[in-house]
Amino acid sequence: MMVGCRRRRGPIEVRRPASAGETPAEARQTAKTVPPWRISEYEFVKGTLIDAATFERAVRLARRSNVTPRDVLISNGWVRPEDYSRAQARTSAAEFIEQRGGEPHEPAPRQPAPRAPRSRIRRTHAERPMDDAIHGLARRFPGESAGQGLIPAQRYGLALIFAAICISGFLAPIATLLVLAAIATLFFGLVVALRLIACINLIVALPMEWMRRKRPRIADADLPVYTILVPLFEERAVLSQLTQALSRLDYPAARLDIKLIFESVDPDTLAYAETLGLPPNFEFIVVPDRQPRTKPKAVNYALHFARGDFVVIYDAEDQPDPGQLRKALDAFASGPPNLACVQARLTIENAPENWLTKQFAIEYAALFSGILPTLQRLGLPIPLGGTSNHFRASALKWLGAWDAFNVTEDADLGMRLYRHGYICRMLDCETSEEAPCSFKPWLYQRTRWLKGWMQTYFVHMRAPLKLWRQLGTGRFLGFQVMVGGLIFSALVHPLFYALIALKISTGTPFFDPSGVLGLHVWLLALFNVAVGYLASMALCLITLRRGNARLALHILFMPAYWLLISLAAYRALLQLITRPFYWEKTEHGVSRMTPSR
Structure with missing residues (x-):
């Protein structure tokens, strides 16, 4: 993310897998962690933005680090934020149409919307x-x-x-x-x-x-x-x-x-x-x-x-x-x-x-x-x-x-x-x-x-x-x-x-x-x-x-x-x-x- 500069734009691309390997210690830590989110909430990125191996790796890292798969995907550069948001919006719209029929009407996202860009905050309160x-x-x-x-x-x-x-x-x-x-x-x-x-x-x-x-x-x-x-x-x-x-x-x-x-x-x-x-x-x-x-x-x-x-x-x-x-x-x-x-x-x-x-x-x-x-x-x-x-x-x-x-x-x-x-x-x-x-x-x-x-x-x-x-004699x-x-x-x-x-x-x-x-x-x-x-x-x-x-x-x-x-x-x-x-x-x-x- 950049304060004061626009994000890069470009076509959505499927990223190749990150290393899927996991040490025994990492596996034990992952198994003990119960995340406050459901895997199904993030599966829309699998096959559209990343492949299955990268998605599974992101889920394991998210559990270990106590963050969401979205945080892992974006912070590691595996998915661009704008690509994630567009894919999420398309998935939400498709589900809305399937459940209600007709055209979508600004569906609510499945997770909180991203924070306002830091650049807006800085421009507003720069002084x-x-x-x-x-x-x-x-x-x-x-x-x-x-x-x-x-x-x-x-x-x-x-x-x-x-x-x-x-x-x-x-x-x-x-x-x-x-x-x-x-x-x-x-x-x-x-x-x-x-x-x-x-x-x-x-x-x-x-x-x-x-x-x-x-x-x-x-x-x-x-x-x-x-x-x-x-x-x-x-x-x-x-x-x-x-x-x-x-x-x-x-x-x-x-x-x-x-x-x-x-x-x-x-x-x-x-x-x-x-x-x-x-x-x-x-x-x-x-x-x-x-x-x-x-x-x-x-x-x-x-x-x-x-x-x-x-x-x-x-x-x-x-x-x-x-x-x-x-x-x-x-x-x-x-x-x-x-x-x-x-x-x-x-x-x-x-x-x-x-x-x-x-x-x-x-x-x-x-x-x-x-x-x-x-x-x-x-x-x-x-x-x-x-x-x-x-x-x-x-x-x-x-x-x-x-x-x-x-x-x-x-x-x-x-x-x-x-x-x-x-x-x-x-x-x-x-x-x-x-x-x-x-x-x-x-x-x-x-x-x-x-x-x-x-x-x-x-x-x-x-x-x-x-x-x-304040210091005392020695200091x-x-x-x-x-x-x-x-x-x-x-x-x-x-x-x-x-x-x-x-x-x-x-x-x-x-x-x-x-x-x-x-x-x-x-x-x-x-x-x-x-x-x-x-x-x-x-x-x-x-x-x-x-x-x-x-x-x-x-x-x-x-x-x-x-x-x-x-x-x-x-x-x-x-x-x-x-x-x-x-x-x-x-x-x-x-x-x-x-x-x-």
């Missing part, structure tokens, strides 16, 4: 979901949206700090350097401590109790409706691979509510999607062109039409593990009542392509296999990845969903979960995706990420005492380390190399090492960088042993990669001032190593 998508969070939780930028107190405070550094640097440069180095040491020390704890956590490798529990497979009839949100903008190159990956998910098609989300200014991707012949459980949502033109605004808009009890978001290039939805449901069932989100691991499928993709893969391994599981074990807030986040729909909507103005809406939402009493856990399941293959796309993507982390930090630090009360410090420390490290890191370059260019130390203050500044800077490098490399080495050991040698080149991250950080800082809501698009489907699917 409200769009307004909620943009401003819903700010109305529900004033002060938690990035839309207003820095508040006056933050602007004045930053200006005052900058002025103080300039004045003190002019009057007492060495003392100023010492103070700044001490502050840097504090941040770096906490970041290094987190990485060392992550190393210990991985070495011990103790699985958490909830991950050790083996739960029986949920019967298809007991599975909830699961909504999949996939925002798409200029993604024609990967759309076919995406839909194939979603079709491989181990979940009944009749209980999947898949929303492909298109921008109204991108008709090419929408037109291509219409040619793929997708089954009706793929619904096309066309987002009106309103500012800000961001991914979170688009998924907020589509969430208005979601039918599922659970919601997951995927990116266009994602290839999720087929069992991911069921594993997410198991995690929710095993977790506490306030578990609102589970995050799957992200891996890079084109890691060996070049130096940049190798560094990207190393970085992802450390983050999703090392840092984030450690944050979970410590009970600290988990900044979500931008994809493969599974949510309880009720909790997501209560929170106001994503911030339409934050360009890393995932990290922000992870923080808001914890602020309002929810928690997040890591999911022992993977989604593979494509890393940028060249410098320019990588720089654009990393700039957007760092700009969004800056937005997230400033939004949640508008009222530090309130944040402290408040965790936020400072994970979000504030990442930004601070990226901005300060190049200064160490600037000191070295200055020393080499002048042939003398930047300051007199015989002076106590000067020596302390130099030693602090050296300690920060050396220990930070060693802890990060150790963490990466441990995480790579679990599947990407061939990249281990490239850990030695991480310092150069971090300098590129610093370049992106300064570019992000500039954009935060000049273009805070600008979304720099990452092009997908360009890797030479992306396998054909």
